[in-house]
Amino acid sequence: MTGAPSPGLGCVGAPRLLAGLDRMPRLDRTAHLGVHGQLPQLGPDELIALAEDIELRGRGGAGFPFARKLRAVSRSARARDGSTAVVVNGSEGEPSCLKDTALLLHAPHLVLDGALLSAAALGAEDVVVAVTRTDVEQSVREAVAERGPAGRRVRVVRLPERFVTGEGTALVSGLNGGAALPSGQKVRTSERGLNGVPTLLSNTETFAQLAVAARLGAAQYRTAGLASEPGTVLLTVAGSTVVETPTGTSLAYVLDLCGTEPGQGVLVGGFHGRWLDPASARASEVSRKSLAAFDAVLGAGAVLPLPQDTCPAGEVARVTRWMAKESAGQCGPCVRGLPALADVLEDAVRGGGAAALDAVRTRMAVVRGRGACSHPDGTSSFVASALAAFPEEFRDHALGSGCGRRVLGALPLPEDENPxxxxxxxxxxxxxxxxxxxxxxxxxxxxxxxxxxxxxxxxxxxxxxxxxxxxxxxxxxxxxxx
Missing domain, CATH: 3.30.70.20 (Alpha-Beta Plaits)
Incomplete structure (x- = not known):
């Protein structure tokens, strides 16, 4: 995705994170202050209280409560020498998700505001923004320079663009000079992160939401969205359009706004996500609670409708092969299990018979729960969800009749640099x-x-x-x- 085009932007209701971008393509420091105003300074207790009052959760996929992260970093720092760090995860290695890219390209100062606000509250001297795209790196560096002396504490580091780069331990390892690969150990960055010190690590949108909330205050922030999940969220629709919408909005309405519809089904949560059938997609809202009722999660906000004129089995096989190539290369389930899963899935799609589909299920069981990180589990769950969502498609392909449709690449993947x-x-x-x-x-x-x-x-x-x-x-x- 390096050098990929900037995503289109859209909004349901009044924009917050994307405010001002209907009038100008990028908010420099002056335009940013004109749109959002000055950022108030908050102490540690005030910042934690704000995060709790607006029920802010990480927007990178896991949805971990941000206030708990702040408390954990502060507690770990007190137990040690007091040093802390703040890391903004802007790596976004999944091609179906572009919301953090959109923020860093078009509204980078909002992200920097949230990171610096957190750093001031925690007493952190080191603030790092981790990116993978050259255009994003340039945009953030320009934003840092526009801040003059106040931006000198911010470093921008470019890491390899891979699916697993954004995993917490992989990101920290890359920033510390090692390989940007998951450690395979359950290491809390709040205890030991950047340069070994307690680190507040969250994704780009989380820090931007914090900057908006600090200006609005908790009561005003909660006027948008659901009472149980206040505020707005950023969604990447069809791998090309980033939409800001209040929580509680109909998912079908968001798709309609982007000129599309549920089609044959909607993949929610990206390539480690779950498929919704058309009826479920029309009935669901943009919220954790609504999607949980359909056994789905919003994750990092990727929403991928599958058009009627593409082959579901072929699309899923294509993504599975790419996911296998994105292996961290550190354990058998990733190095051997995922390519083997891609092989048997392709065999089934080509007409390998009922035995080929049985082999797919066997391969999924072999990799599940045995990886050094979540990549094997996420990939096998993606395939399992597809088999459940499109059982007739996979059966017809396995038995040789197929669907007669071409694979149009509706599930976005980066163009191969060396195909x-x-x-x-x-x-x-x-x-x-x-x-x-x-x-x-x-x-x-x-x-x-x-x-x-x-x-x-x-x-x-x-x-x-x-x-x-x-x-x-x-x-x-x-x-x-x-």
Missing amino acids: ERLVVDWTLCKGHGLCVDILPDVVRLDADGYPAEASMPVPGRLRPKALRAVRRCPALALRIRE
């Missing part, structure tokens, strides 16, 4: 042309009926078809090369 390639062995090729029938988006024929190129890039979503073309070539003239 696999379909390679032609000219000493064997006889110009049968079956390859172009199977892969019209990859193979072009020349005037003589032979492939026009000897080496053709294969997008990840078309890998199953490329494998089929290799197997069906009568002359055995094709192969896939990394």
Whole structure:
């Protein structure tokens, strides 16, 4: 996603986090103060009370109460030498989620306000914003420079862009100079984080919400959203549009605002999330309680409707393969289990029979609960949810009839920088042309009926078809090369 386009922006009701962005594409320091006003200073007890009064929870996926994090860091600091740090997690390694990217590109000062407000209350000298995109890094660095001397305590660090980079221990390890990979240990950053000191770590939107609440006060903040879940949330719809909406808004209304509908179903919570069938998607609201009734979670706010004209089984297999490639490479369930799960799932989608679907369920059971981090569990749960949501689709594919629809890439994935390639062995090729029938988006024929190129890039979503073309070539003239 490095260098990917900036997401579109939308709003249900009056914007808070996205205020002012209808008039200008980015709020510099002067514009930011004109829209939001000066930031009040709050002591530790005042900040904790505010977070409790508005029931602020982390917006990165886990939904952990922010006030408890503040208390834990403060308590750990008192038990040690008093040093603390604040880390803003802006890594956002999942291509289906762009809300933190939107904030850091368009309203970076709101995020910095929340981080610096927390740092002042905790007495933290070190404030770090962790990012993975070059354009986001540039935007945050410009915002830090616009603050003059007050911004000198803020560091911006760019980490590798991977799905697992945003996991807490992975992020801290990367910031401490190690590999940005999960440690496999249950280490609380509130006890030992950046440079070994108690660290307040939360995602971009959480700090932005805190900055808004500090200006509005708890009572005014609670005028938007549900009484049990006050305020607004940011959603990334269809991997392209970031929408700010009060909690309690109909999910179907948000989709309609973005020019789409539930289609065949809606994946909520991203690639570690759950599928809602169309009826459930229309009945649900944007809230933790409403989604829990459908065994779903909002997570980091990704909402992915699946259009009627794409193949659900192919879309799920495509994402599973990408998730396997995003392995942290530290344990067997990730290194071997996830690629094996992707293999058997692709086999089922290609018509491997009922045994292939049984193999998918076996592979899911093998990786579940055995990983060093949550990635194997999350990936297997994504597949399990898809099998439950689209049972007839997977059955028809496994038995060979399929659905007749192409895979359109409705579930967003980054473009491969070094995609696999379909390679032609000219000493064997006889110009049968079956390859172009199977892969019209990859193979072009020349005037003589032979492939026009000897080496053709294969997008990840078309890998199953490329494998089929290799197997069906009568002359055995094709192969896939990394």
